[in-house]
Amino acid sequence: MSSSKSVSKPAIEVQNLTVSYGPVPALLDVSLAIPAGKLVGVIGPNGSGKSTLIKAILGFVKPDIGSVKILGEDVARVKGRVAYVPQRGSVDWDFPITVREVALMGRYGSKRWWQDMSKNDYALADRALQQVRMSEFSRRQIGQLSGGQQQRVFMARALAQDADILLLDEPFAGVDAATEGAILNVLTEARQKGKTMVVVHHDLETACEYFDLLILLKQRMFAFGSPEQVLEPELLSDVYEGKLRVFEALTNHTLEEVLQKGRLPGKEDGRSPE
Amino acid sequence: MDWLTEFHLANGHLIKPLVVGTLVSLACSVVGCFIILRRLSFLSDAIAHAMLAGVVGGYLLMKLLFGTEAHVGAMLLGALLAGVVTVGMVGFVTRVSRVKQDTAIGIMYTGIFALGAFAISMKSLGQYIHIDIYHFIVGSVISVGNSELWIAGLVTAFIVAVVMMFFRQLQLTSFDPVMAASIGVPVVAVDYLLTACTSLVVVSGVRIAGVILVVALVITPAASAYLLFDRLNRMIVAAAAIGIGCFWAGFFLAHAAGASPGPSIVITGTGFFLATLVFAPKYGLLVDWNRRRRAVPQEIKEDVLGAILRSEQEWVPINDVVRHIASNKPKIRRAIIHLIRQDLLDQKGTELRLTSQGRREGRRLLRAHRIWETYLDRMGTPANELHGQAHKLEHMNDEQTIDYLDDKLGHPLKDPHGSTIPEDFVDFEELSEVRSSLLREGFRAEIVRVEDVTLQDRLRPGAKVLGGPRSADGIRWSLITEDGATVELSHDQADAVFVHRVESEPA
Numbered sequence: 001m002s003s004s005k006s007v008s009k010p011a012i013e014v015q016n017l018t019v020s021y022g023p024v025p026a027l028l029d030v031s032l033a034i035p036a037g038k039l040v041g042v043i044g045p046n047g048s049g050k051s052t053l054i055k056a057i058l059g060f061v062k063p064d065i066g067s068v069k070i071l072g073e074d075v076a077r078v079k080g081r082v083a084y085v086p087q088r089g090s091v092d093w094d095f096p097i098t099v100r101e102v103a104l105m106g107r108y109g110s111k112r113w114w115q116d117m118s119k120n121d122y123a124l125a126d127r128a129l130q131q132v133r134m135s136e137f138s139r140r141q142i143g144q145l146s147g148g149q150q151q152r153v154f155m156a157r158a159l160a161q162d163a164d165i166l167l168l169d170e171p172f173a174g175v176d177a178a179t180e181g182a183i184l185n186v187l188t189e190a191r192q193k194g195k196t197m198v199v200v201h202h203d204l205e206t207a208c209e210y211f212d213l214l215i216l217l218k219q220r221m222f223a224f225g226s227p228e229q230v231l232e233p234e235l236l237s238d239v240y241e242g243k244l245r246v247f248e249a250l251t252n253h254t255l256e257e258v259l260q261k262g263r264l265p266g267k268e269d270g271r272s273p274e
Numbered sequence: 275m276d277w278l279t280e281f282h283l284a285n286g287h288l289i290k291p292l293v294v295g296t297l298v299s300l301a302c303s304v305v306g307c308f309i310i311l312r313r314l315s316f317l318s319d320a321i322a323h324a325m326l327a328g329v330v331g332g333y334l335l336m337k338l339l340f341g342t343e344a345h346v347g348a349m350l351l352g353a354l355l356a357g358v359v360t361v362g363m364v365g366f367v368t369r370v371s372r373v374k375q376d377t378a379i380g381i382m383y384t385g386i387f388a389l390g391a392f393a394i395s396m397k398s399l400g401q402y403i404h405i406d407i408y409h410f411i412v413g414s415v416i417s418v419g420n421s422e423l424w425i426a427g428l429v430t431a432f433i434v435a436v437v438m439m440f441f442r443q444l445q446l447t448s449f450d451p452v453m454a455a456s457i458g459v460p461v462v463a464v465d466y467l468l469t470a471c472t473s474l475v476v477v478s479g480v481r482i483a484g485v486i487l488v489v490a491l492v493i494t495p496a497a498s499a500y501l502l503f504d505r506l507n508r509m510i511v512a513a514a515a516i517g518i519g520c521f522w523a524g525f526f527l528a529h530a531a532g533a534s535p536g537p538s539i540v541i542t543g544t545g546f547f548l549a550t551l552v553f554a555p556k557y558g559l560l561v562d563w564n565r566r567r568r569a570v571p572q573e574i575k576e577d578v579l580g581a582i583l584r585s586e587q588e589w590v591p592i593n594d595v596v597r598h599i600a601s602n603k604p605k606i607r608r609a610i611i612h613l614i615r616q617d618l619l620d621q622k623g624t625e626l627r628l629t630s631q632g633r634r635e636g637r638r639l640l641r642a643h644r645i646w647e648t649y650l651d652r653m654g655t656p657a658n659e660l661h662g663q664a665h666k667l668e669h670m671n672d673e674q675t676i677d678y679l680d681d682k683l684g685h686p687l688k689d690p691h692g693s694t695i696p697e698d699f700v701d702f703e704e705l706s707e708v709r710s711s712l713l714r715e716g717f718r719a720e721i722v723r724v725e726d727v728t729l730q731d732r733l734r735p736g737a738k739v740l741g742g743p744r745s746a747d748g749i750r751w752s753l754i755t756e757d758g759a760t761v762e763l764s765h766d767q768a769d770a771v772f773v774h775r776v777e778s779e780p781a
Contacts, residue, residue, distance in 0.1 A: 055452065058452060058455065058456040059455065059456060060452050060455045060456060079456070079457055079458035080456070080457045080458065082456055083453075083456075084450075084452055084453050084456055086450060086452060086453070091449075091450070092311075092449065095311060095448075095449050095506075096311075096500065096503055096504050096505055096506045096508075096509045097445075097449060097504075097505065097506060098504060098505060101505065101506075105446060105449075105450070105453070108442050108446060108457060108459075109457030109458065111442075113439065113440060113442075113443065114439070141504040157453075161457075
């Protein structure tokens with residue numbers, strides 16, 4: 001796609017989206033337009049509809065009202081342009097499947113049901129595993145990996161899918177610092193290739209370092225903009241209520257730190273941190 | 275009856291049951307793989323029970339409308355219908371109420387089964403029905419006829435075709451339905467397809483094992499294969515092979531024992547599963563037990579390093595090490611072998627020495643032990659229990675835990691017995707930034723930044739300092755600057771001064 005086109009059309013456009021599982025809406029009247037090539041964090045307290053937003057963008061949950069457009073097209077008609085990295089807790093790690101087979105799943109969308117996987121598909125899956133440095137584990141069953149390695153396998157699947165948009169549900173939850181760095185690396189590399197990424201994130205302390213834009217969500221959309229705009233103590237106190245003091249301390253601390261250390265390398269100018 | 279003689283004389287009688295059994299076992303086991311991965315075992319059991327109503331319905335319909343007795347096709351169709359209705363009702367109840375799926379299954383299948391049983395037992399309807407309930411419950415593979423042979427062939431061909439053609443869709447919807455939906459796989463349609471397949475195999479399996487046991491034909495071979503293989507395609511092939519193998523073994527076991535084949539086939543399957551559970555090469559209990567027996571507990575390795583370090587000799591006889599550790603000899607020897615392999619110990623004849631890496635690890639553990647002792651002492655633990663308790667606690671020695679305790683205790687220099695606690699050399703490496711409260715007397719460092727404004731005129735970033743002695747029972751720190759001035763600091767002030775070490779050895 002040409003760059004002029006991507007400027008005119010947002011990668012993801014959500015309009016007046018309301019989704020409910022019962023009398024209380026999980027999402028209420030959410031509208032936002034995410035420009036292409038951005039790394040976007042979705043933050044909000046537990047049960048604030050973060051995962052629902054992801055599933056709506058995937059077209060997995062049907063909205064009660066409102067629309068989701070992917071690259072200008074209705075989400076119901078777009079297949080395979082959006083890749084998904086599930087939350088660790090929602091995966092059956094005992095499933096009889098190897099690392100390489102998971103990566104290969106990224107290629108399923110490009111095939112009709114009667115077509116076999118080609119050599120090229122296997123090559124693309126292997127290359128994706130290489131990108132996340134998981135090649136040596138490709139024959140392992142996925143339950144026999146560390147938490148961080150498991151996360152990287154699903155990153156590889158998303159890369160093999162070669163989608164323009166990646167949705168990640170809590171990729172940083174419960175991983176060690178080294179893995180967090182590795183995942184972040186993969187994300188920044190993907191951004192350089194023009195991918196748009198939406199990441200559900202729980203940690204406010206790192207939210208302002210990692211993302212270009214933040215979405216603050218609690219059923220309704222409370223804020224959408226740069227980390228400095230979104231991580232306003234007053235705004236956060238509205239959303240997080242009782243837990244305010246902890247978060248206030250946290251955000252003040254990190255904002256100071258960010259100002260001192262400067263932005264993450266490669267964040268504004270698009271150069272790689274390596 | 276002499277089964278063996280009959281078998282030799284009239285082999286032909288057994289060909290049909292064997293062919294039907296082989297085909298049906300294959301189909302059941304293959305579908306079973308998806309059923310256990312999707313946790314639908316209970317649902318397949320429900321479908322089996324609900325069949326009774328369908329069979330009775332089909333029987334009655336044909337008997338009353340056309341006068342045909344026991345029309346196989348109608349009974350089969352009725353059974354399928356009953357299965358689908360059960361699944362539909364379970365889904366409906368789960369969706370519209372707060373009743374969870376397991377309860378909904380329990381309610382619906384017993385209800386539909388009872389409907390069938392009620393019809394048979396009614397005087398007005400029961401006179402038309404000649405269904406052998408005993409065979410319905412334990413199966414009757416011996417008496418299968420041509421129509422069953424045809425049905426078994428068609429069902430098996432259909433199942434194999436579906437699994438081969440839609441393998442990716444079945445795999446992906448079982449593993450990650452959200453992704454499946456996002457790339458356009460019709461998840462709901464695949465679910466229905468699998469339900470239809472389940473009904474088909476259950477209905478054809480009832481003839482072999484009966485309504486109560488048929489679920490075993492479906493899930494037991496699949497579960498055995500699940501314990502043996504790490505890939506779905508291999509698991510499916512293995513399940514089919516195990517299913518067929520168990521059918522043959524069970525069939526001839528029944529022959530030999532003069533028993534009914536249904537239960538015998540299920541017993542064989544269960545026996546095979548239990549054997550797999552124990553002997554499976556990767557996930558079996560035996561391997562697991564063996565692995566755990568062979569593993570060297572980290573604690574023993576730490577004790578070995580500690581014993582050598584505390585002896586304060588360079589080369590320590592192995593026997594001395596063993597004597598100091600409360601564990602059995604072979605375990606200690608395995609620990610020593612592990613440590614040599616990890617390059618933490620050197621061996622020369624019957625003596626051991628710490629490598630530089632082992633010395634470092636040993637010192638780290640000694641530090642953990644002595645910090646725990648100091649902590650216990652402050653908590654008021656009696657002196658005679660200090661060592662024993664600290665010995666247990668020292669195995670909690672990750673850096674964060676020890677750093678926390680060290681800071682809370684005010685970075686003590688000596689443990690309650692008066693021995694020096696090794697300095698925090700893990701954090702305190704050259705060029706890594708630490709708080710100056712970690713700086714021991716005689717260590718040189720360069721100031722990186724000072725966060726306490728009251729100190730900023732005396733301590734400037736870039737200046738070299740020398741750690742001075744602690745005073746006031748160790749709660750006052752001192753830093754000696756290059757021009758010889760001594761700056762006294764409280765714990766908080768020392769924490770506010772960030773330094774990095776410039777020499778690795780104390781001056």
